[in-house]
Amino acid sequence: xxxxxxxxxxxxxxxxxxxxxxxxxxxxxxxxxxxxxxxxxxxxxxxxxxxxxxxxxxxxxxxxxxxxxxxxxxxxxxxxxxxxxxxxxxxxxxxxxxxxxxxxxxxxxxxxxxxxxxxxxxxxxxxxxxxxxxxxxxxxxxxxxxxxxxxxxxxxxxxxxxxxxxxxxxxxxxxxxxxxxxxxxxxxxxxxxxxxxxxxxxxxxxxxxxxxxxxxxxxxxxxxxxxxxxxxxxxxxxxxxxxxxxxxxxxxxxxx
Amino acid sequence: xxxxxxxxxxxxxxxxxxxxxxxxxxxxxxxxxxxxxxxxxxxxxxxxxxxxxxxxxxxxxxxxxxxxxxxxxxxxxxxxxxxxxxxxxxxxxxxxxxxxxxxxxxxxxxxxxxxxxxxxxxxxxxxxxxxxxxxxxxxxxxxxxxxxxxxxxxxxxxxxxxxxxxxxxxxxxxxxxxxxxxxxxxxxxxxxxxxxxxxxxxxxxxxxxxxxxxxxxxxxxxxxxxxxxxxxxxxxxxxxxxxxxxxxxxxxxxxxxxxxx
Numbered sequence: 001x002x003x004x005x006x007x008x009x010x011x012x013x014x015x016x017x018x019x020x021x022x023x024x025x026x027x028x029x030x031x032x033x034x035x036x037x038x039x040x041x042x043x044x045x046x047x048x049x050x051x052x053x054x055x056x057x058x059x060x061x062x063x064x065x066x067x068x069x070x071x072x073x074x075x076x077x078x079x080x081x082x083x084x085x086x087x088x089x090x091x092x093x094x095x096x097x098x099x100x101x102x103x104x105x106x107x108x109x110x111x112x113x114x115x116x117x118x119x120x121x122x123x124x125x126x127x128x129x130x131x132x133x134x135x136x137x138x139x140x141x142x143x144x145x146x147x148x149x150x151x152x153x154x155x156x157x158x159x160x161x162x163x164x165x166x167x168x169x170x171x172x173x174x175x176x177x178x179x180x181x182x183x184x185x186x187x188x189x190x191x192x193x194x195x196x197x198x199x200x201x202x203x204x205x206x207x208x209x210x211x212x213x214x215x216x217x218x219x220x221x222x223x224x225x226x227x228x229x230x231x232x233x234x235x236x237x238x239x240x241x242x243x244x245x246x247x248x249x250x251x252x253x254x255x256x
Numbered sequence: 257x258x259x260x261x262x263x264x265x266x267x268x269x270x271x272x273x274x275x276x277x278x279x280x281x282x283x284x285x286x287x288x289x290x291x292x293x294x295x296x297x298x299x300x301x302x303x304x305x306x307x308x309x310x311x312x313x314x315x316x317x318x319x320x321x322x323x324x325x326x327x328x329x330x331x332x333x334x335x336x337x338x339x340x341x342x343x344x345x346x347x348x349x350x351x352x353x354x355x356x357x358x359x360x361x362x363x364x365x366x367x368x369x370x371x372x373x374x375x376x377x378x379x380x381x382x383x384x385x386x387x388x389x390x391x392x393x394x395x396x397x398x399x400x401x402x403x404x405x406x407x408x409x410x411x412x413x414x415x416x417x418x419x420x421x422x423x424x425x426x427x428x429x430x431x432x433x434x435x436x437x438x439x440x441x442x443x444x445x446x447x448x449x450x451x452x453x454x455x456x457x458x459x460x461x462x463x464x465x466x467x468x469x470x471x472x473x474x475x476x477x478x479x480x481x482x483x484x485x486x487x488x489x490x491x492x493x494x495x496x497x498x499x500x501x502x503x504x505x506x507x508x509x510x511x512x513x514x515x516x517x
Contacts, residue, residue, distance in 0.1 A: 012512070015508065016258055016260075016508060017324070019258065019260045019501070019504055019505055019508065020258060020259040020260045020263070020324050021324060021325070022260070022501060023259070023260030023261075023263040023264040023267070023327070023498070023501040023502075023505070024259075024260075024263045024299075024324065024325030024326065024327060025325075026264060026267055026494070026497045026498050026500075026501050027263045027264055027266050027267030027270070027325075027327040027328040027498060027501075028267070028297070028299050028325070028327070028328045029267070029494045029497060029498075030270070030271065030274065030297055030328075030490065030491070030494050031297040031298060031299055031328055032296065032297070034299055037325070075322060076322070077322055078322055078323055078324075090294070090336065091336075091338055092336055092338070117298075119296055119334075121332075121334060121435060121437050121438075122434055122435040122437070122438075123434075123435060123438075123452060124434060124435055124438065124451060124452050124453060124454035124455075125434065125454065126434045126435070126454070131296050131298060131331040131332045131334075132298070132331065148432075148464075148465050149465060181302075181304075181323070182299065182302045182323065182325065183301075183302070184298070184299055184300055184301040184302060185298045185299070185331070186298045186299055217493075217497055220497070221497070221500065224500065224501065224504050227504070227508075228504050228507055228508060231508050231511055232511050235511050235512070235514070235515055238515060239515070239517075
């Protein structure tokens, strides 16, 4: 059959995957600490296309390479785009935003997750928790108790009423944060490729601020147009291929 | 069908809910002691089509995963307990708390509710009550021959009687919570304690971090109209973006159906 049909169909599938990704970004356009995704595609199944000219007299054939043809393109990977989102001033003392590198650490069922969503609140015992009720950890991996009169400073130190440092909030970074994986609940977890978490040096904590989602709507809208039009073009290509095939079947070598 | 149809739909309903909270904030822009509410969102679960680290061939492993998200969900509505503006009214029983703390009032069923609305009145029995007639806790009775009521910043209520003597009527105590955002709003500017707010901590106004009492003032709502308007714009636009995603998905599906003639 014609290769073009399958190539075009693969292209259509990719456009659908692209739109799924864009829709998720757009749905999270107002989610604090949300990081948009970027996808990467790769062409697979490179084949060398050759022209074979038989020479019957010599009982040989001349093979001339024409070039390479990719048979398919697939969605290869999705990486997280960690550019900073806009900051919203909420004036709430338990709302923290990281300006710079790194993520907050939280503990859920004994497992450590990382998040840029600093829309924290307190639980009934005064521990700093996320919206899901998971406790935020300090540099030593212990939950942080935010008692009366406490406040955070720019370095992330938790100070008591008299200005004494009680503890410091844990902010960790990775060799390649783009390779962190998303869990939902605005959480990320480390993977082999992201590397191990290590304390971030290069940040400051903004108290009373929330980092908004970094989804760029213009890029999303353009991506959406792009995906739709490419999808339509691929569909046309399939139709043309189909017509060609129809001609081949019905018109070539007909006995009239 | 396409995931994007559903994830964009979650985005639309989230923004719809956000608009609901904005509308409620704006409706209460002039409500004494009202505290604004914020809608907070979280992303939904991710579906991993390929997991990172899966062996591909020989010793090779997949460098990163391939995932697709499923949209957004409403995580919480958080009440923001910042101080509202204090407005001078001149009424002797208009009390505002300048700082942290709640007044305690007794509900009809005997439970204690908490409020920042200090527009108190005196009922026929001389009790200090809220606008809805709920008695202040601890109960304070104003004698019939009082000509003036004075409330000190630390909560001591005294009355000046007709003969010019001063009579001490009692002390207003305040309560605080470890996590006031965990309080449950029951309407009428009242809140109830919950498991997440923690137990009430009672104290004297002006001490141990409690706010002091200002007589003749009322605390207005802390709704910032400009911010609410901005939030309304973003909610509307985000709603539109998501509806576009649905339209695009729909067009793609239509294109796909025309493949087969």
